[in-house]
Amino acid sequence: MTSVTDAPLPAVTRLIATDLDGTLLRDDKTLSDRTVAALAAAEEAGIEVFFVTGRPARWMGVVSDHVQGHGMAICANGAAVVDLRDDGRPLLVRPLEREAALAAIRALREVAPGTSFAVEFTTGIHYEPAYPPFHLDPGATVAVAEKLLQADSSGSGAPVLKLLAHHAELAPDEFLALARSTAGDLASFTRSSPTALLEVSGPGVSKASTLALCCAERGIDPAEVVAFGDMPNDVEMLGWAGASYAMGNAHPDAVAAASGVTVTNNEDGVAVVVERILAAG
The missing domain is CATH 3.40.50.1000 (HAD superfamily/HAD-like)
Structure with a gap:
């Protein structure tokens, strides 16, 4: 190099x-x-x-x-x-379409039990009870991701920009490789955190x-x-x-x-x- x-x-x-x-x-x-x-x-x-x-x-x-x-x-x-x-x-x-987001969540829950999720809408972020809290977003709704992705939830039908998926025990690169091999046809998976925190976008985004x-x-x-x-x-x-x-x-x-x-x-x-x-x- x-x-x-x-x-x-x-x-x-x-x-x-x-x-x-x-x-x-x-x-x-x-x-x-x-x-x-x-x-x-x-x-x-x-x-x-x-x-x-x-x-x-x-x-x-x-x-x-x-x-x-x-x-x-x-x-x-x-x-x-x-x-x-x-x-x-x-x-x-x-956006990440909601059906694709839900499918990715189902896949990760199955292959990586203990994964917790946050949903980033164009209007702000909301997350599950087990997800590490965002202190920069004190107004976030705390609920399971499936509920957050309902059209009448805090997102109020707003487009989904990305999911965040956190695991407390897996190594970061291991978690990324597992997600891509399991659900890479549903969404784009990447990471930027030093922890096992994945960022999930629409396919090709x-x-x-x-x-x-x-x-x-x-x-x-x-x-x-x-x-x-x-x-x-x-x-x-x-x-x-x-x-x-x-x-x-x-x-x-x-x-x-x-x-x-x-x-x-x-x-x-x-x-x-x-x-x-x-x-x-």
Whole structure:
């Protein structure tokens, strides 16, 4: 794997796509002054910046104060595209159909007893009694997932962005492999947490497939995209982009998918590459 200093850059860079947690953000969930300056300089040079994350739109406050011109975000692992300059207004939703969600839940309950679930709607998240509580969402309804997915539940018929499936005992990669082998025909399974927490989206929905849609709308070729990530939910995006960098702290699958490796998120690895792109300009 080539390092940040000798990995090839695109002949032309028109879009930078970056994950947030473990990638653009430091471990304390802040953006460094260096990173803010690098992204601003990229936009001044005519390069569009996309935040591409597993986070829902309501958890984008970590970057929304620093968007400047770059307000586009792909959230929930590709299930939603929002404009942070417009209060996170959804521009595109790629939902997980409720019947597919219920089928995935049934499959995981059977092969991994003890799995607990949360349901992320466009209107917010709700979860089962056994699921680790979300302190950022104190208004969540607590009920079994099957009830949450009823049209008259707290979701009130709102589209489902993704399921979250948690297991207290399985190893994270083991849980992901089990889910994909059992129910991969029903939904897309990935993970971004260091724990055994899976994220379940509609079939074919990923950071990469939604980024590809956004780039096609703009007439941007994959060869003109530079992507950054650190976890399995970034793998498809890192493989799709013309040039891509796994962070120095990345999961081995992300490293294998990327065309280069930069330094860690705490060392401003994204800014290091962006500065190199601009210098090569």
